[in-house]
Amino acid sequence: MKWETVIGLETHAQLSTRSKIFSGAPTAFGAAPNTQACEVDIALPGVLPVLNRGAVERAIRFGLAVGGTISPRSVFARKNYFYPDLPKGYQISQYELPIVVGGTLEIVVGDQQKTVHLTRAHLEEDAGKSLHEDFHGMTGIDLNRAGTPLLEIVSEPDLRSSAEAVAYAKALHALVRWIDICDGNMQEGSFRCDANVSVRRPGEPLGTRCEIKNLNSFRFLERAIEFEVRRQIEVLEEGGRIVQETRLYDPDRDETRPMRSKEDAMDYRYFPDPDLLPLEVSRQWQGEIQAQMPVLPQARQAAFRARGLSGYDALLLVGSRETADYFEQMAGGANPSVAKLCANWINGALSAKLNDAGVDISASRISAAQLRGLVDRIADGTISGKIAKDVFDAMWAGEGDPDTVIEKRGLRQISDSGEIEKIVDQVLAANAPQVADYRSGKEKAFNSLVGQVMKATKGKANPAQVNTLLKQKLGGG
Amino acid sequence: MLNFTVKQLAAELAAKRVSSVEVTQYFIKRINALGKALNAFISVDEEQSLTSARAADQLLAAGRGGPLTGIPLAHKDIFCTKGWLTTCGSKILSNFVAPYDAHVIERFNQAGAVIAGKTNMDEFAMGSSNETSFYGPVRNPWDTAAVPGGSSGGSAAAVAARLAPAATGTDTGGSIRQPAAFTGICGLKPTYGVVSRYGMIAFASSLDQGGPFAKTAEDLALMLNVMAGFDARDSTSLQREPEDYTRELAQPLQGLRIGLPAEFFAAGLASDVARAVDAAIAEFRRLGCATVEVRLPNMRLAVPVYYVLAPAEASSNLARFDGVRYGYRAPEYSDLLDMYCKTRAQGFGAEVKRRILIGTYVLSHGYYDAYYLKAQKLRRLIAQDFAAAFSQCDVIMGPTTPTTAFNLGEKAGDPVQMYLSDIYTIAVNLAGLPGMSIPAGFGANNHPVGLQLIGNYFGEAKMLNAAHQYQRVTGWHLEMPAAARSEAP
Numbered sequence: 031m032k033w034e035t036v037i038g039l040e041t042h043a044q045l046s047t048r049s050k051i052f053s054g055a056p057t058a059f060g061a062a063p064n065t066q067a068c069e070v071d072i073a074l075p076g077v078l079p080v081l082n083r084g085a086v087e088r089a090i091r092f093g094l095a096v097g098g099t100i101s102p103r104s105v106f107a108r109k110n111y112f113y114p115d116l117p118k119g120y121q122i123s124q125y126e127l128p129i130v131v132g133g134t135l136e137i138v139v140g141d142q143q144k145t146v147h148l149t150r151a152h153l154e155e156d157a158g159k160s161l162h163e164d165f166h167g168m169t170g171i172d173l174n175r176a177g178t179p180l181l182e183i184v185s186e187p188d189l190r191s192s193a194e195a196v197a198y199a200k201a202l203h204a205l206v207r208w209i210d211i212c213d214g215n216m217q218e219g220s221f222r223c224d225a226n227v228s229v230r231r232p233g234e235p236l237g238t239r240c241e242i243k244n245l246n247s248f249r250f251l252e253r254a255i256e257f258e259v260r261r262q263i264e265v266l267e268e269g270g271r272i273v274q275e276t277r278l279y280d281p282d283r284d285e286t287r288p289m290r291s292k293e294d295a296m297d298y299r300y301f302p303d304p305d306l307l308p309l310e311v312s313r314q315w316q317g318e319i320q321a322q323m324p325v326l327p328q329a330r331q332a333a334f335r336a337r338g339l340s341g342y343d344a345l346l347l348v349g350s351r352e353t354a355d356y357f358e359q360m361a362g363g364a365n366p367s368v369a370k371l372c373a374n375w376i377n378g379a380l381s382a383k384l385n386d387a388g389v390d391i392s393a394s395r396i397s398a399a400q401l402r403g404l405v406d407r408i409a410d411g412t413i414s415g416k417i418a419k420d421v422f423d424a425m426w427a428g429e430g431d432p433d434t435v436i437e438k439r440g441l442r443q444i445s446d447s448g449e450i451e452k453i454v455d456q457v458l459a460a461n462a463p464q465v466a467d468y469r470s471g472k473e474k475a476f477n478s479l480v481g482q483v484m485k486a487t488k489g490k491a492n493p494a495q496v497n498t499l500l501k502q503k504l505g506g507g
Numbered sequence: 508m509l510n511f512t513v514k515q516l517a518a519e520l521a522a523k524r525v526s527s528v529e530v531t532q533y534f535i536k537r538i539n540a541l542g543k544a545l546n547a548f549i550s551v552d553e554e555q556s557l558t559s560a561r562a563a564d565q566l567l568a569a570g571r572g573g574p575l576t577g578i579p580l581a582h583k584d585i586f587c588t589k590g591w592l593t594t595c596g597s598k599i600l601s602n603f604v605a606p607y608d609a610h611v612i613e614r615f616n617q618a619g620a621v622i623a624g625k626t627n628m629d630e631f632a633m634g635s636s637n638e639t640s641f642y643g644p645v646r647n648p649w650d651t652a653a654v655p656g657g658s659s660g661g662s663a664a665a666v667a668a669r670l671a672p673a674a675t676g677t678d679t680g681g682s683i684r685q686p687a688a689f690t691g692i693c694g695l696k697p698t699y700g701v702v703s704r705y706g707m708i709a710f711a712s713s714l715d716q717g718g719p720f721a722k723t724a725e726d727l728a729l730m731l732n733v734m735a736g737f738d739a740r741d742s743t744s745l746q747r748e749p750e751d752y753t754r755e756l757a758q759p760l761q762g763l764r765i766g767l768p769a770e771f772f773a774a775g776l777a778s779d780v781a782r783a784v785d786a787a788i789a790e791f792r793r794l795g796c797a798t799v800e801v802r803l804p805n806m807r808l809a810v811p812v813y814y815v816l817a818p819a820e821a822s823s824n825l826a827r828f829d830g831v832r833y834g835y836r837a838p839e840y841s842d843l844l845d846m847y848c849k850t851r852a853q854g855f856g857a858e859v860k861r862r863i864l865i866g867t868y869v870l871s872h873g874y875y876d877a878y879y880l881k882a883q884k885l886r887r888l889i890a891q892d893f894a895a896a897f898s899q900c901d902v903i904m905g906p907t908t909p910t911t912a913f914n915l916g917e918k919a920g921d922p923v924q925m926y927l928s929d930i931y932t933i934a935v936n937l938a939g940l941p942g943m944s945i946p947a948g949f950g951a952n953n954h955p956v957g958l959q960l961i962g963n964y965f966g967e968a969k970m971l972n973a974a975h976q977y978q979r980v981t982g983w984h985l986e987m988p989a990a991a992r993s994e995a996p
Binding site: 069072073074075076077078079080081108110112114117118119120171297299300301304305306307 | 586587593595600603605606607609704705706707708709711712713739740741742743819820822823825826827828829831832833843847867870871872875879
C-alpha cells in the first residue's frame, strides 16, 4: 500500500527594519562581531524592550497579503531557556495570541494549483550566534543578530510532497519580497524554514512527525524532506515506529540526524512579558497600512489571465513584483496573442538567461522595450521565431536593439514569394526520392523538404510561405 | 546641617551659606564614621561625588540651580549608575560597574544632585529585613539589634541616621514603605508607571517601582518631581503631563475622606502599632478629615498572590545572570551546563534561589494555570477591591507594617513569617496604586511606627498633601535616633 507524505512548514522571515525589534541597534548584516548590539541586546541589568513599530507594520502587511485576521490585541511572551547566544535567558515571542491568525497562500506544482492554509504568523526576536569553529577550545558569541525582528509563519500540514513544500516556500519567499517586508536573502539567513514531516497511509490520522530545523535553501528543503520521508517509510515498513524528535539536515551527507527528542524537550515556561504591554492594532492603523499595500500577486495574476495568458504563465510572471512590472512595460496595451508572446519570452529565454547569469530581472541586460521590439519583429513577419532566438542572444551579448541586430546580421526573413519559389524549385529538383516518397503517401517526407528549404535560406525563409508553396508544387505536380 | 531637610539645604546652598562640596564632604564624613556600624552603604566614592559637587557649585554660582542642585543623595544599589559598582546586593554582580545610567539617575544628574553613595539592600530586592544582602545586613539606627526593614534597608537607614538628606529606593511589595516605617522616616511608592524602570535592575517587572525616601513629605514631593516622568525606553512608563507634586501641599484637609480598611486593623496587628496609628488618625480627624470604614475582602490573598507572581517574573528576570557576558562567573567548571550551575549556585544567595525555584515551578508546564493564571485573576480582584474602596474615600490609611522593626535573625529562618511583614503593603503593588509611609510615633522598645497612606491612581499629590498637613501639626518626622546625634561630626 502507498504512503502519503504530510508536511507543514514553519518559516522565519527576517523583517527588513533598520533597527532591531526591541532596541535601536542596527540590523545590518556582516558587521564585525558585537558591534551592532546595544545595552538592550546584550541584556545588561536594568534594560527594557521597546517594540519597533516598523516590525509590527510589516507583520500586518503580511497578514493583509495572505487574507489572515489581524489580531486587534496580541501579546508578547517570554520563552525561557539558557543558551549563551540568548542574552536575556529568554526569547521574546508571541505565544498564545499572535498578531496574524489564518490566511492562505496559492501554490502551483506542475499544472496543479493548490491553496495552502496558514495557521498563524507571529513576531519574535532572533538570538545571537555561537561561533564554535573560530576559537580553539572555546565558543565565541556574536550578538549582532540578537534582537533582529522575525516573522514566524506557520502553515497547516497541507503539503503532500517535497515539491509542494518547495513550491510553498518559493511562493512565500516571493510574497514577503513582493510586499517589502523581508529581503529574502537566504544565504544571510533572512528566510529559513523548519519542516514538520510525517507519513501515513492515505485516509488514516496523522502520523508522528519529526521537525527538521533551519533549512536555508530550497534545495536543502527538498532534499531533507525527501530523505526524511524515505527514512520514516523505511522505519515503518520494518515494523518500527517514528519517535517525535527534532532533526538536523546535513547537506554534506544528504541526511537528517536526530538533534533532541520530545522526551528531553525543554519546558519553556512561557508567560506574558511584563515589560511589554499587549499590542493593540486599531482598525484605523490597519486601514492606513492597507492603503499602502501594493497590488498583490494574486490580483495581478488575475489581471494577466484576463488579457489572455494561461494561469501558469500568469503565475510565473508574478514570481516577483519586478517581473510583473517588466511584463506590463513590455506588453503595454498589446493584443492577447502578442501578450502571450511577451509572456513566453520573459518566462522562457529571458528567465533562463537571468538564471544563468544569476541576476535579477531589474538588472536585465535586455530592457522590456527592447524585448518588445523583438516580439514585434516576429509578429510582423520580419523574422521567424527560430531566428529570433539568435537575435535575442545577440541582444543579450550587447549588440543593441533587435532592428540593429537583424540588419547587421542580415537576418530579415525572406518573404519574397518569387525568391522562395526559386529555392523551392531547386530543392524539389535536387531531392527526387523524397518527392517520390511524399507522393506515395509518406507525409514525413514533407518535413524533410521544408527543412531543406530552410537550410538553403539559412532559416530566413518565411515558414508559412514555404509550406504553402511546397504544397502547391507537390500537390499540383 | 545634620537634621536639615532637602528644602532647607537647598535654601542654604542657594543663599551661598554653604557649598555643595561642603555639604557633600559633611555627609560623606558621616557615612565613613557611621556607615560601617550600620552597613548602610555598599559603595562610596568621594572623588566622583566631589566632582559632581563642584559642578553643582558652578551651577549654583551661575544662578542656575534647581531644588535639588548640590544635594547629596544616597541611591539604592539597584539603580545602574555609570562608572559606579552596581551590585543589587548580590555576589553575582559584585564586579559589575554599570556602563550606563538608569533613567532615575539621569534625572537626578540633570537636576544637579550629587551621588553620596550606593546603598545596601536585600539581594535583588528580595527580602524584608536587609538580611539577604551579599554585603551583610544593615542595622536599624534606632536599635542596632533590629533590622531596618527591606529591601531598601540601606537607603532607609542612611536617611534615618542622617547620612544623607534623602535617598532612592524601589518598592515591589513594600520595599520602600516597610523600611521607612521601621526607621522612622518617609518613603513613597508612586503609581506603577510614574517612575521609569529603565536601568533599575528588575526583580518583578509588573510590580517594581522606584521612589524616594526623605525626612518630610515635602522633601518626598521635591524628589518625586525629579524622579517621575515619561521615558520612551520603558514601555510601562506612562506618558502624562509632568506634574508638580508640591502643588497641593498647602491645601487644608477639611473634608478629606479617609478610608480605613477593616482588614488593616484585624488580628495580627501589634497593639503598640495599632495605638500609634489610631492616634495619627485621630490627628487627621482634628485636621478636618472624615473617616469611613472600607472593605478590601480579597486582601488576605495578597501575600499568596504576590508570592506566585513576583517569583515567576523574577525567575525569568534573573536568567540573564548566567556568567556569560558580565558579573560573577564560577572560577572552575567542566562544560557549559556546569558553568551555568556553578555560577548561579555560587553567585546567588539562599533567598534568591528560593524565589527562582518557586517562580520556575509556578510557570512550569501543567502548573501555570493553577498558579500563575489564577494569581493574575486574583490580582485583578484585589485591584477591584481598591477601586470600590476609592468610591467612598480619597485616601486610605492604616498601619504600614503589623509590627515595628523586629530583631536581626528573628525571622531569617522562617520565610513565611518574613513575608507576612509586608501584609499591608503588598496589595498596593498588586493594584499598581501609590502608597507611602510616614512616621507616626513609637511602639514598644522605642521602635518607630509607620502610618501608611494609599492613594488612588496618580493620587501622589493628594497623599503628600495629607502627610504634609499632618507633619505641620506633629513632630514625629523630626525625631532622630540617638546614634545619629552622638556621632555628628
